[in-house]
Amino acid sequence: MEQQKERLAKEAVKYVEEGMVVGLGSGSTVNWTLEKLAEEISRGLKIKGVPSSKKTEAYARKLGIPLTDFSKVDQLDVAIDGANEVDENFNLIKGGGGSLFREKMVGLASKNLLIIIENKKNVAQLGLPVPVEVVPYGWRLTAAGIEKTGGKVRIRKHNDKCFITDNGNYILDCSFGNLNDPYRTNQSLKLLVGVVETGLFVNMASTVIVGKGEKVETMAK
Numbered sequence: 001m002e003q004q005k006e007r008l009a010k011e012a013v014k015y016v017e018e019g020m021v022v023g024l025g026s027g028s029t030v031n032w033t034l035e036k037l038a039e040e041i042s043r044g045l046k047i048k049g050v051p052s053s054k055k056t057e058a059y060a061r062k063l064g065i066p067l068t069d070f071s072k073v074d075q076l077d078v079a080i081d082g083a084n085e086v087d088e089n090f091n092l093i094k095g096g097g098g099s100l101f102r103e104k105m106v107g108l109a110s111k112n113l114l115i116i117i118e119n120k121k122n123v124a125q126l127g128l129p130v131p132v133e134v135v136p137y138g139w140r141l142t143a144a145g146i147e148k149t150g151g152k153v154r155i156r157k158h159n160d161k162c163f164i165t166d167n168g169n170y171i172l173d174c175s176f177g178n179l180n181d182p183y184r185t186n187q188s189l190k191l192l193v194g195v196v197e198t199g200l201f202v203n204m205a206s207t208v209i210v211g212k213g214e215k216v217e218t219m220a221k
């Protein structure tokens, strides 16, 4: 599995060119990309990274990847990120690591959102629980609102305590079963007071690289 992630990372860094501002996603697959990027940087590649989580920021700094302040750039050239599930229309479920809000911002700001996944995450229809970042204040009311839209809600825990995102919020993992219309599910969640952002990335990814055994397959919109 790690070898496959490494292969995906090697393929992903081919999209990074001299002078680019690069969105750095989060998660174990992206960590491999950070390592490959650091290798290219040590060979002379000049880029600036915008991290999508505190973990990614710390790892990128450790590897010596130059970073820039998100507020200082208008647009990113490419963002490389992982996902928990990707459907055949390139809709994504993200947020398994709780970084969905910053990942969505970074993805939105990028000309090309490039997703790297193992084949098992490549599905016909999204169906995993959707991570939803909510403000802690009044979260039970927000959860009740989500249940009214048909979701079964579980608050995410870490070491018996509520998991806290980089933005100081909670994550509610919301099961809806198979999503026939991810756009509508996302829209109805976004209307609820207390919802900061959802892990449904609809119509955002432009390139998906899938690891299949010893090969990688690239699909582009």
Ligand SMILES: O=C[C@H](O)[C@H](O)[C@H](O)COP(=O)(O)O
Residues within 6 Å of the ligand: 025, 026, 027, 028, 029, 030, 081, 082, 083, 084, 093, 094, 095, 096, 097, 098, 099, 100, 103
């Ligand atoms: O919040 C976490 C992110 O959305 C990750 O990109 C996603 O969970 C995939 O992570 P991994 O590459 O570790 O499976």
